[in-house]
Amino acid sequence: MKNILVLHGPNLNLLGQREPDVYGHVTLSEINEKLKKIAHAGGANLQHFQSNAEAELVERVQRSRQDGTDFIIINPAAFTHTSVAIRDALAAVAIPFIEVHISNVFAREAFRKESYFSDIAVGVISGLGVTGYELAVQYALQQPDRS
Ligand code: DQA
Numbered sequence: 001m002k003n004i005l006v007l008h009g010p011n012l013n014l015l016g017q018r019e020p021d022v023y024g025h026v027t028l029s030e031i032n033e034k035l036k037k038i039a040h041a042g043g044a045n046l047q048h049f050q051s052n053a054e055a056e057l058v059e060r061v062q063r064s065r066q067d068g069t070d071f072i073i074i075n076p077a078a079f080t081h082t083s084v085a086i087r088d089a090l091a092a093v094a095i096p097f098i099e100v101h102i103s104n105v106f107a108r109e110a111f112r113k114e115s116y117f118s119d120i121a122v123g124v125i126s127g128l129g130v131t132g133y134e135l136a137v138q139y140a141l142q143q144p145d146r147s
Contacts, residue, residue, distance in 0.1 A: 008050035009077030042141035061089035071140040072097035101126040
């Protein structure tokens, strides 16, 4: 069975309350539940993890090498623009991943246009709201399992 891991970076635990004009009204647990349903309907297993701490995200990525993860979907949030450490962890485990952003990072402040992830991602979805996560799961379902 395919295993999909969804990683959420800092402040995404506040979705639904945080800048709703930018990020919408849907909460993180609603997103996770919907993604699980899509994955299960496609015959896959989906795990999710959110942290505000860079080290915890690095450690979760490292664990994915041993736990049978076939595909990663990550919204690194603010770490998109700062984290060599999470980038290196993803490169180290060599598991294909999609970078997702709820907002269109290219239509915002200049510092959001830089990503430490995009060049090693399978693809990037930015600006489609929470639908971006759903499309990423649909894509992951179509990919072959690693094992
Ligand atoms: C974000 C965009 C980032 O620039 C920002 O720091 C976030 C969320 C998004 O989903 O649009 O926290 O990744």
